[in-house]
Amino acid sequence: ERGHLAVTVRDGPRALEYFEKARNERDPFRVAHADAAWAAQSSELPAGLQALERAMTTIEKIEGPDHPRFARLLQRRGWLQQKLRHHGPAQRDHRTALKSLRAAHGAEHARVAEGLLALGWAELETDAAEDAVERFEEALRIRDADSSDLVGRAEVRFALSRALRQAGEDRARSKRLAEEAAQLLAGAPGIDPVLSDAIAKWMAR
Numbered sequence: 001e002r003g004h005l006a007v008t009v010r011d012g013p014r015a016l017e018y019f020e021k022a023r024n025e026r027d028p029f030r031v032a033h034a035d036a037a038w039a040a041q042s043s044e045l046p047a048g049l050q051a052l053e054r055a056m057t058t059i060e061k062i063e064g065p066d067h068p069r070f071a072r073l074l075q076r077r078g079w080l081q082q083k084l085r086h087h088g089p090a091q092r093d094h095r096t097a098l099k100s101l102r103a104a105h106g107a108e109h110a111r112v113a114e115g116l117l118a119l120g121w122a123e124l125e126t127d128a129a130e131d132a133v134e135r136f137e138e139a140l141r142i143r144d145a146d147s148s149d150l151v152g153r154a155e156v157r158f159a160l161s162r163a164l165r166q167a168g169e170d171r172a173r174s175k176r177l178a179e180e181a182a183q184l185l186a187g188a189p190g191i192d193p194v195l196s197d198a199i200a201k202w203m204a205r
Contacts, residue, residue, distance in 0.1 A: 049080045068111065071100035075118050087126050094119035113142040113152070117159055129167035136160035150188035151195070157181035158199050178203050 120135035
């Protein structure tokens with residue numbers, strides 16, 4: 001659809017316009033999807049949070065609070081809460097989402113690794129580095145089971161490297177993980193400039 005195409009080509013204004021129109025549809029599921037997509041594109045964080053919460057209310061009524069689709073919306077709200085510096089609510093959202101994803105997919109699923117990373121980053125922001133290390137260690141084990149996911153394996157190594165340093169634990173391993181992350185990204189198809197830049201800056205510290 002045009003809105004998704006606009007997102008793909010990073011045309012934010014066109015995407016927002018499309019999803020704004022889609023809110024006028026009668027199908028509540030499509031309206032919820034439009035709200036969630038609008039929230040993801042909007043640079044206005046409070047307005048984005050309101051749109052996302054409208055979507056969550058609808059999805060919860062249609063599919064229930066334990067559905068993995070609702071869990072993913074909880075994760076999105078957690079990220080928005082982090083950007084707004086609402087650390088307590090952010091961690092609660094990520095914990096609830098992780099519990100639902102484990103129940104829906106099993107403990108070893110890639111979605112669970114995403115949930116662990118989300119919660120771990122939220123914990124790092126409140127200096128709960130030892131808790132973050134525990135999340136990232138579990139995510140590392142899950143992602144390393146899929147040797148083809150080079151970017152995912154690099155991402156979790158970068159996260160664990162930072163958490164170990166912040167927790168004051170095993171600086172040698174922290175450095176080694178950052179180096180491994182850079183090597184994995186170098187061999188990955190395509191480029192993730194944001195992650196590559198973050199790893200390079202981290203290694204230079």
